[in-house]
Amino acid sequence: xxxxxxxxxxxxxxxxxxxxxxxxxxxxxxxxxxxxxxxxxxxxxxxxxxxxxxxxxxxxxxxxxxxxxxxxxxxxxxxxxxxxxxxxxxxxxxxxxxxxxxxxx
Numbered sequence: 844x845x846x847x848x849x850x851x852x853x854x855x856x857x858x859x860x861x862x863x864x865x866x867x868x869x870x871x872x873x874x875x876x877x878x879x880x881x882x883x884x885x886x887x888x889x890x891x892x893x894x895x896x897x898x899x900x901x902x903x904x905x906x907x908x909x910x911x912x913x914x915x916x917x918x919x920x921x922x923x924x925x926x927x928x929x930x931x932x933x934x935x936x937x938x939x940x941x942x943x944x945x946x947x948x
Contacts, residue, residue, distance in 0.1 A: 846873060848921065850914045855906045856890075858913060862897040870897055880920055 888904035
């Protein structure tokens with residue numbers, strides 16, 4: 844799905860990603876899919892990715908030096924569903940996690 848997301852710096856170590864504030868099962872599925880994608884692609888020291896109904900909070904272990912670069916990476920991952928080469932071995936894990944997440948809905 845391609846929703847119009849809003850990205851903002853939450854604090855010096857995190858970025859908030861927000862989906863439209865409407866009740867839609869597709870939004871929930873998209874949030875869960877993107878959460879898994881971020882967890883698998885992160886090269887920086889990622890501490891946590893917290894999801895709610897229509898948002899993700901991506902928390903890094905250190906200060907974000909360039910917020911624009913970090914947001915651009917997140918936007919590219921979302922737009923392309925891009926899995927970086929170092930994560931390709933994790934593709935099967937990604938699919939299993941997505942299947943499990945969808946079953947729990």
